[in-house]
Amino acid sequence: MSRPPRRIDRVKRADVVAAVLLFAAGSSLFALGSYERFGIEVPHLVRYVPLALVCTGVVLRRAWPGVTLALGTVGFGIEIAIGFSMAVVFVYTDNLYAYARYGSRRGLRIMVPVVIAFVLATGAYIGIMDGRAAAVITMLAIAALVLVSPVFTAIIVRQGHDRAMLEAERAEQAVRLADVRRREAVLRERTLMARELHDTVANYLSAIALQSTALQARKDLDAETMRSSVAAIRSSSVEGLAELRRIIGLLRAADNGTGEGEELASFRLDQVAGLVERMRKAGLVVDFAVDGPARPLPGEVELTAYRVVQEALTNVLKHGSDAAVAIRYEERRVVVEVENAVRPGGGHVPGGGAGLVGMTERVRLLGGDVRAGPEGRRWRVRAEIPTGGLDDPAPQPGPAAHRFPNRSEHR
Numbered sequence: 001m002s003r004p005p006r007r008i009d010r011v012k013r014a015d016v017v018a019a020v021l022l023f024a025a026g027s028s029l030f031a032l033g034s035y036e037r038f039g040i041e042v043p044h045l046v047r048y049v050p051l052a053l054v055c056t057g058v059v060l061r062r063a064w065p066g067v068t069l070a071l072g073t074v075g076f077g078i079e080i081a082i083g084f085s086m087a088v089v090f091v092y093t094d095n096l097y098a099y100a101r102y103g104s105r106r107g108l109r110i111m112v113p114v115v116i117a118f119v120l121a122t123g124a125y126i127g128i129m130d131g132r133a134a135a136v137i138t139m140l141a142i143a144a145l146v147l148v149s150p151v152f153t154a155i156i157v158r159q160g161h162d163r164a165m166l167e168a169e170r171a172e173q174a175v176r177l178a179d180v181r182r183r184e185a186v187l188r189e190r191t192l193m194a195r196e197l198h199d200t201v202a203n204y205l206s207a208i209a210l211q212s213t214a215l216q217a218r219k220d221l222d223a224e225t226m227r228s229s230v231a232a233i234r235s236s237s238v239e240g241l242a243e244l245r246r247i248i249g250l251l252r253a254a255d256n257g258t259g260e261g262e263e264l265a266s267f268r269l270d271q272v273a274g275l276v277e278r279m280r281k282a283g284l285v286v287d288f289a290v291d292g293p294a295r296p297l298p299g300e301v302e303l304t305a306y307r308v309v310q311e312a313l314t315n316v317l318k319h320g321s322d323a324a325v326a327i328r329y330e331e332r333r334v335v336v337e338v339e340n341a342v343r344p345g346g347g348h349v350p351g352g353g354a355g356l357v358g359m360t361e362r363v364r365l366l367g368g369d370v371r372a373g374p375e376g377r378r379w380r381v382r383a384e385i386p387t388g389g390l391d392d393p394a395p396q397p398g399p400a401a402h403r404f405p406n407r408s409e410h411r
Helices: 013-031 044-059 065-082 086-102 105-129 133-217 223-255 269-281 299-319 354-365
Strands: 286-291 320-329 333-342 369-375 378-386 402-404
Touching (some): 013 086, 044 065, 044 086, 086 105, 086 133, 105 133, 133 223, 133 299, 223 269, 269 286, 269 320, 299 320, 299 354, 299 378, 354 369, 354 378
Parallel strands (some): 286 320
Antiparallel strands (some): 286 402, 333 378, 369 378
16 A cells, blocks of 8 residues: 655755755855845855745745745845845745745735735835836836746646646546446447347247257157157257347448448347247247237337347247237337246246346337236236337238237147
């Protein structure tokens, strides 16, 4: 565990070196007598005190900017009392800059008007003492250069640094957001792939598993029945393999950027009859009814309704018998209902429950509702899917409501 940074760690070696060099340069100027003698007469060594104070402020400028300003101001005040030297004035400008750059914002808001007021007071003092406009303007210019210029320069640099930090934070947030969106997109794609593969392949594999289980359990089947069952198993396996290859081909095309926006599956409600017929061939008794005038629906609604029927019938193959499928077209929704008797002991084909979850996700994404559960001795799945109010009837032969015969009627 790393320890928190200390203030002393903010002291930079470059600042220490700069302070030493500035003190050496200022001492050389003092040794050469480069300073103004007015005000209080003091020993020569005393002149090194304000220089030492402002140079110490250079060392502490990043770690303790408030201390830097205090030391520099004391040193500058002593300098005013004993006589100006260019070395102290020059270093004090850095003290002002350091506080405006690294100090607190609250202190900076106080510092700016104080500095401006001091400059104006200096100009007024010169005006009273000298009376000449040129002297006042000259003093105001010098005071502004020494006191105001470093402060406003630091403010500009600070604002630029703040903007850069803000842009860096925004860029980092954008990168994180892009990463989150990428992960969400990958998760959505994985969920979509898993749902499509489950809905498409599980139906065929369930039929194959149940038919092969029935063949294993029955020892008294004649040759014709055996050939018919094996043909049904082969048909289910070939259709399932073809569907699996189609999905894999679409995924590869999308990955290579050659796809044209084709959906993974484009099943429609008018294909439910074929699905029911395939279930009947697998040995399931299914009654199928359509109520209301058929009409064109959005592709997602058609696919979702088909998947609900497919998943419900797959579960009937695994766990139930004697199913009844009903599709009802209403003004602003389509209702899909699948009922079946529950076989005692359940089926011989295991399931992980992912189908019901995927079915619910599909319907709720479209703003619909799914209810699945037992009703007496039967299991019922009911899905209500909004259609967006599309009520233009599609060309449909025959009566508006029709029934497909169940397996016993088909015989």
